[in-house]
Amino acid sequence: MENKKIDRIINKYQGKPNSLIQVLLEIQSENHWLPKEALDRVSKKLNVPLSQIMQIATFHNTFSLIPKGRHEVHVCTGSSCHVRGSTRLLDAVQELIGIRPGETDSDSKFSLDTSNCLGCCNLGPEIIVDGKHHGKVTPAKAEDVLKNYE
Amino acid sequence: MPRIDSAAELEELRKGILSKRDPNKPYIAICAGMGCHGLSNDRIITAFEEEVKKQDLKKKVDIRATGCHGFCEKGPIVVIYPEQICYVEVMPGDVPEIVSQTVLGKKVIDRLIYTDPNTGEKAAHQSEIPFYKNQMQHLINNNTKIDPKSIDDYLAIGGYSALSKALLEMSPEQVLEEIKKSNLRGRGGGGFPAGKKWETARNAPGEEKYVIVNSHEGELGAFMDRAIFMGNPHSVLEGLIIGAYAIGSHQGFIYTRHDTPQLKNNIDIALAKAEEYGLLGENILGSGFNFNVEVHFDIGIFVSGESSALMKSIEGKNPEPRAKYIRTSVRGIWEKPSNLNNVETWANVPLIINKGSEWYASIGTERSKGTKLISLSGNIVNTGVAEVPFGTTIREIIYDIGGGIPNGKKLKAVHFGGPMGGSIPESYLDTPLDFDELAELGAPIGAGSMLVLDEDTNMVDVIRFFLDFLSNESCGKCVPCREGIRQMLKIVTNISEGNGREGDIQLLEEISEVAAAASLCALGKTASDPLLSTLRYFRDEYEANIK
Numbered sequence: 001m002e003n004k005k006i007d008r009i010i011n012k013y014q015g016k017p018n019s020l021i022q023v024l025l026e027i028q029s030e031n032h033w034l035p036k037e038a039l040d041r042v043s044k045k046l047n048v049p050l051s052q053i054m055q056i057a058t059f060h061n062t063f064s065l066i067p068k069g070r071h072e073v074h075v076c077t078g079s080s081c082h083v084r085g086s087t088r089l090l091d092a093v094q095e096l097i098g099i100r101p102g103e104t105d106s107d108s109k110f111s112l113d114t115s116n117c118l119g120c121c122n123l124g125p126e127i128i129v130d131g132k133h134h135g136k137v138t139p140a141k142a143e144d145v146l147k148n149y150e
Numbered sequence: 151m152p153r154i155d156s157a158a159e160l161e162e163l164r165k166g167i168l169s170k171r172d173p174n175k176p177y178i179a180i181c182a183g184m185g186c187h188g189l190s191n192d193r194i195i196t197a198f199e200e201e202v203k204k205q206d207l208k209k210k211v212d213i214r215a216t217g218c219h220g221f222c223e224k225g226p227i228v229v230i231y232p233e234q235i236c237y238v239e240v241m242p243g244d245v246p247e248i249v250s251q252t253v254l255g256k257k258v259i260d261r262l263i264y265t266d267p268n269t270g271e272k273a274a275h276q277s278e279i280p281f282y283k284n285q286m287q288h289l290i291n292n293n294t295k296i297d298p299k300s301i302d303d304y305l306a307i308g309g310y311s312a313l314s315k316a317l318l319e320m321s322p323e324q325v326l327e328e329i330k331k332s333n334l335r336g337r338g339g340g341g342f343p344a345g346k347k348w349e350t351a352r353n354a355p356g357e358e359k360y361v362i363v364n365s366h367e368g369e370l371g372a373f374m375d376r377a378i379f380m381g382n383p384h385s386v387l388e389g390l391i392i393g394a395y396a397i398g399s400h401q402g403f404i405y406t407r408h409d410t411p412q413l414k415n416n417i418d419i420a421l422a423k424a425e426e427y428g429l430l431g432e433n434i435l436g437s438g439f440n441f442n443v444e445v446h447f448d449i450g451i452f453v454s455g456e457s458s459a460l461m462k463s464i465e466g467k468n469p470e471p472r473a474k475y476i477r478t479s480v481r482g483i484w485e486k487p488s489n490l491n492n493v494e495t496w497a498n499v500p501l502i503i504n505k506g507s508e509w510y511a512s513i514g515t516e517r518s519k520g521t522k523l524i525s526l527s528g529n530i531v532n533t534g535v536a537e538v539p540f541g542t543t544i545r546e547i548i549y550d551i552g553g554g555i556p557n558g559k560k561l562k563a564v565h566f567g568g569p570m571g572g573s574i575p576e577s578y579l580d581t582p583l584d585f586d587e588l589a590e591l592g593a594p595i596g597a598g599s600m601l602v603l604d605e606d607t608n609m610v611d612v613i614r615f616f617l618d619f620l621s622n623e624s625c626g627k628c629v630p631c632r633e634g635i636r637q638m639l640k641i642v643t644n645i646s647e648g649n650g651r652e653g654d655i656q657l658l659e660e661i662s663e664v665a666a667a668a669s670l671c672a673l674g675k676t677a678s679d680p681l682l683s684t685l686r687y688f689r690d691e692y693e694a695n696i697k
């Protein structure tokens with residue numbers, strides 16, 4: 001990620017140290033992962049120790065310290081999706097793309113993760129690809145959803 | 151837009167907006183809530199815009215992309231006003247027909263109206279559909295009437311009149327008194343009296359004080375905060391400003407989800423508009439009261455909705471809770487008194503100021519007042535958001551509003567409050583919705599998610615699921631929570647796989663006792679609540695798997 005882009009994000013918050021989380025979220029959202037150089041720059045610019053940044057960046061799977069695939073696949077594992085069969089759906093997706101939650105495949109096409117309830121329980125069980133919801137996906141239908149992504 | 155500097159100017163502006171609006175002019179309310187969003191409602195919105203342009207109807211018809219209507223199950227939902235004809239499961243291809251037949255021709259399209267799956271009865275108007283008919287709506291009903299991006303829409307339905315009344319006709323003490331008398335209790339999970347919390351923050355020593363909206367909404371299966379905040383952001387903001395005035399705070403924070411750009415967008419627009427109109431910033435409505443708001447985001451982890459963790463996060467630090475020997479309303483963000491309330495709690499405030507605490511307290515049960523938004527999910531026919539007065543029985547919510555259990559199955563249990571809640575069995579369905587009655591049964595209502603479970607559900611598996619969730623979402627700082635949950639999960643997993651051992655249940659009870667007594671925050675303290683409620687009502691399911 002270019003320094004210019006990082007600086008633009010930091011400048012938006014006028015270099016306030018308490019904007020650290022916002023800055024990290026924006027970098028994650030734009031770049032899909034947090035490169036080490038970017039974190040160094042944030043540390044310097046916001047005057048926050050790298051240890052504090054790492055503490056936040058490793059706290060939850062919202063942030064990634066490794067590059068992600070071209071498409072981010074999430075299977076909702078919230079409570080409603082769970083009772084509607086998301087465990088079997090997740091199994092099917094893992095089988096299809098050959099990776100487990102938290103992993104990226106070898107040609108960087110897909111990254112897989114589970115997600116907590118996104119409040120679209122009317123759709124459950126659901127797969128979310130790059131933010132787009134695909135609702136009422138049975139294990140058998142997972143392939144139909146994923147084959148549309150290159 | 152020039153800023154508004156007095157009550158008279160506000161009323162004048164409102165009159166101006168209303169005079170330009172013809173109540174008989176048809177408008178099309180298309181749901182743009184999260185549930186319908188997942189059903190590609192953007193395609194419906196575009197289709198309507200294109201059709202109206204094509205037929206050159208811009209002057210004759212208004213289109214509003216609104217917040218969640220509640221009936222997410224049947225989305226995308228489109229309501230045609232002024233007749234209130236409600237179309238369900240609308241597809242882009244239906245749009246031209248809706249415009250010519252219904253909007254212009256005033257004819258109902260039979261194929262698109264709701265059919266009751268149980269009785270086969272059809273209902274063309276929103277007010278005739280059982281899902282809506284059996285609710286009492288004071289909050290979510292406004293969602294269909296406004297475009298959340300338009301402050302004028304909010305003003306047109308009387309918006310900010312409560313703020314004007316509070317700032318210009320009442321003293322902060324009077325506002326506080328009104329909230330206390332209404333007996334409004336927090337909607338975020340604890341049910342703590344809002345007035346009492348406000349008073350603590352108000353009386354706490356220190357000049358600088360903060361007020362905060364908790365819009366993290368981390369409870370699984372809860373989506374009513376999003377429905378209200380995304381659909382009617384000004385109502386929450388208005389409540390927040392009134393609260394700030396009563397407490398003596400000049401800085402507010404909104405803590406919301408990082409993963410819902412639509413929500414973020416609507417909040418940003420609402421803040422910008424309110425500032426432009428002089429409803430935020432310096433000298434609000436000419437009252438001399440100053441107030442600003444900053445938006446902050448969670449990082450996804452469940453524990454960040456907990457008050458002290460949330461406040462750490464606003465400081466830019468890791469969302470880790472601290473022990474609360476001193477309440478956050480006394481010592482919160484940067485050690486300053488900080489009053490935190492849930493989205494729905496704040497949204498109730500303008501209503502109370504406008505209609506009075508007496509009116510408010512006339513709704514509900516003796517100790518739970520007003521209405522409550524409920525998110526229905528799981529094995530239920532109508533997934534969605536419903537608003538009911540406290541005192542409504544759980545049976546009414548599930549059968550009259552929720553439409554019962556799909557696929558002809560029987561109900562087994564209802565789980566309230568997500569991972570820190572509890573379940574009740576079928577035999578308790580006639581219990582009224584009430585903070586204290588349900589807590590006594592071991593199923594506190596939490597933020598208001600109701601996960602309905604049918605007869606096929608394995609209760610031990612449900613508990614394993616919640617413990618697994620909590621073991622990932624605990625911050626890991628204190629041992630009783632981190633290790634306690636992990637051990638309980640291990641034992642419950644063994645039981646659910648049929649490998650339970652003699653003494654497991656006693657061990658679970660012991661661990662849960664320690665976690666409840668010694669954990670730092672409510673996550674660890676209540677992590678075993680779902681487990682304990684199922685040991686109370688479904689113990690045989692555990693015992694059956696113990697050798």
Ligand SMILES: Cc1cc2nc3c(=O)[nH]c(=O)nc-3n(C[C@H](O)[C@H](O)[C@H](O)COP(=O)(O)O)c2cc1C
Binds near residue numbers: 335339457491493671
């Ligand atoms: C682990 C944990 C998560 C919580 N998550 C939320 C949440 O997402 N939204 C919320 O409003 N309250 C949440 N709470 C409750 C808050 O700590 C706090 O009590 C509430 O926001 C206060 O507002 P109220 O009095 O209006 O309910 C959570 C509590 C705990 C212990």
Ligand code: FES
Binds near residue numbers: 182218221226534
């Ligand atoms: S999101 Fe459309 S009705 Fe709930």
